[in-house]
Amino acid sequence: MRTKLSLKSGIELAPMVDIVFLLVAYFLINSTLIRNPAIKIELPKAETAQSEVEKKIIIHVTGDNKIFLNEKEVTLTNLPVEIKKLITDRDKDHVIIRGDKNASYESIVSVMDYVHQAGITHFNLATEPK
Secondary structure (H helix, E strand, C coil): CCCCCCCCCCCCCHHHHHHHHHHHHHHHHHCCCCCCCCCCCCCCEECCCCCCCCCCEEEEECCCCCEEECCEEECCCCHHHHHHHHCCCCCCCCEEEEECCCCCHHHHHHHHHHHHHCCCCCEEECCEEC
16 A cells, blocks of 8 residues: 655745744834933822823933933023023923922922023923822
């Protein structure tokens, strides 16, 4: 009794689909979807916090009360001058103040005062959802 051996021809797709799926999963897990600032601060939590939209003027106040304007360190007295350089339309430009929860209340209020002195009437304090 003699049997014929048949050769399979063609490409197996199942292993290739598995490999492509693993590559896609790897890159999705390891990619960052939002821009993380270089200045690390820990925001206070709030029930009504909303996600932040990219804004033009962002002020960071770190836990040791250093002030950064768009990731560039500035002094408190220079803050209004630097903000005025960035303003294009006082009515439409918004400032986001990202104050670390360990920053002093006085430094946050001082930043808000200097922002107001620069002519900005619309600003937000950034928080994180609980």
